[in-house]
Amino acid sequence: MKTVLQNVFSSRTKHLRASEIRDILKITEGRKVISFAGGLPDPHTFPAEDIKQISSEILDKYDYAPLQYTTTAGVTEFRKAIADFSVSRGIRGISYKNVFVSTGSQESIYILGQLLLDPGDILIIEHPTYLAALNSFRLNYPTFIGITLESDGMNMEELEENLKRLYNEGKRVKFLYTIPTAHNPAGVTMSLEKRKHLIELASKYNFLIIEDDAYGHVVFDGEAPPSIKSLDEENRVIYTSTMSKILSPGLRLGWVVADEDIIKEMEMMKQSVDLHSSTFTQYIALEAIKRGVIQKNLPRIRKMYKEKRDLMLDELEKSFPEGCEWSRPVGGMFIFAKVGDKIDTGKLLAESLERGVAYVPGSGFFYDNSGRNTMRLNFSYPTPDEIKEGIRILGDLIKEKS
Numbered sequence: 001m002k003t004v005l006q007n008v009f010s011s012r013t014k015h016l017r018a019s020e021i022r023d024i025l026k027i028t029e030g031r032k033v034i035s036f037a038g039g040l041p042d043p044h045t046f047p048a049e050d051i052k053q054i055s056s057e058i059l060d061k062y063d064y065a066p067l068q069y070t071t072t073a074g075v076t077e078f079r080k081a082i083a084d085f086s087v088s089r090g091i092r093g094i095s096y097k098n099v100f101v102s103t104g105s106q107e108s109i110y111i112l113g114q115l116l117l118d119p120g121d122i123l124i125i126e127h128p129t130y131l132a133a134l135n136s137f138r139l140n141y142p143t144f145i146g147i148t149l150e151s152d153g154m155n156m157e158e159l160e161e162n163l164k165r166l167y168n169e170g171k172r173v174k175f176l177y178t179i180p181t182a183h184n185p186a187g188v189t190m191s192l193e194k195r196k197h198l199i200e201l202a203s204k205y206n207f208l209i210i211e212d213d214a215y216g217h218v219v220f221d222g223e224a225p226p227s228i229k230s231l232d233e234e235n236r237v238i239y240t241s242t243m244s245k246i247l248s249p250g251l252r253l254g255w256v257v258a259d260e261d262i263i264k265e266m267e268m269m270k271q272s273v274d275l276h277s278s279t280f281t282q283y284i285a286l287e288a289i290k291r292g293v294i295q296k297n298l299p300r301i302r303k304m305y306k307e308k309r310d311l312m313l314d315e316l317e318k319s320f321p322e323g324c325e326w327s328r329p330v331g332g333m334f335i336f337a338k339v340g341d342k343i344d345t346g347k348l349l350a351e352s353l354e355r356g357v358a359y360v361p362g363s364g365f366f367y368d369n370s371g372r373n374t375m376r377l378n379f380s381y382p383t384p385d386e387i388k389e390g391i392r393i394l395g396d397l398i399k400e401k402s
């Protein structure tokens with residue numbers, strides 16, 4: 001590092017780890033690599049023609065408003081549309097005042113961390129959990145407690161034991177962060193029973209829940225279970241979701257549904273971050289909702305991802321050796337695989353890249369860097385041929401190392 005930059009960065013930056021995903025993308029730049037690494041939607045799911053048309057019409061329809069500054073919590077009409085759209089996840093009885101628009105849901109996660117966490121505060125997460133949320137929370141120096149994920153969500157006995165212990169020690173949990181539906185990376189979905197139990201525990205032990213519902217609309221095996229927010233009678237759940245998986249991530253639009261007092265605090269925090277999210281894209285998304293573009297597109301997205309998931313599951317069955325396990329997600333974009341104990345997937349990655357296949361080593365998703373024999377495989381972005389070829393290559397490599 002250049003000498004002028006020595007000792008200039010805050011202690012906080014020690015918690016900024018280069019995302020393994022971005023590192024991987026750097027290595028693969030300019031080379032033909034089959035990537036199971038990123039979390040990109042299939043570009044064929046983007047309703048490009050509709051967005052082109054909407055973009056050319058919104059300036060006539062809304063005059064200069066889409067080009068102007070707007071209020072920090074978002075364009076009121078868009079907030080109203082999101083309040084109505086939330087019914088599709090069972091969330092009723094809210095108004096636009098309960099909705100906060102952010103620059104992707106990632107910004108909401110960041111703002112919530114800033115808003116709720118003091119150094120040392122106890123934060124319960126799933127083990128593993130979404131890497132970018134973990135890194136964002138880390139900036140506030142919390143104490144993490146990770147709860148094992150089972151095929152139907154968190155291990156509730158483990159959660160309850162921890163809550164009891166903390167209560168007996170006179171400690172308070174600030175919030176619990178969960179991705180209950182089509183989990184990234186674990187690919188599991190929390191059962192309705194566990195959702196209800198979680199709400200009960202939150203009430204009993206008095207903590208907030210952040211429900212990250214990024215994939216709530218992208219469930220393709222049956223119906224998604226109702227959101228935890230829809231079961232919430234005490235306003236304990238701060239719900240986040242995003243346009244990234246159902247319309248386009250390039251619009252950078254996410255949102256929160258929560259108690260009005262939380263929205264007001266988030267608004268004040270956002271004023272120090274980016275004043276407001278793009279007015280232009282909020283109007284695009286507003287029109288996309290009004291014209292039914294999203295609602296029409298969802299069955300297409302689900303069909304495409306279901307086919308790709310099925311293909312990847314078939315290929316894993318064919319190519320991965322005995323002793324490997326993987327999730328069977330009912331939705332979302334990821335399969336989480338566990339290989340034999342002998343293999344460190346972080347170390348294996350270089351060889352895998354040499355053979356032309358990228359994945360994300362799983363340990364980054366665990367707050368304590370465990371899970372060294374796990375990997376996250378994205379099935380939404382690669383083509384069917386890439387899924388077949390890539391899983392075969394990866395399977396051969398794992399067999400050699402097992």
Ligand SMILES: Cc1ncc(COP(=O)(O)O)c(C=O)c1O
Pocket residue numbers: 039103104105106107130179184212214241242243244249253254
């Ligand atoms: C679980 C989860 N939460 C939040 C996000 C953030 O997405 P965005 O900022 O595009 O809304 C993602 C993106 O992959 C995700 O997987």
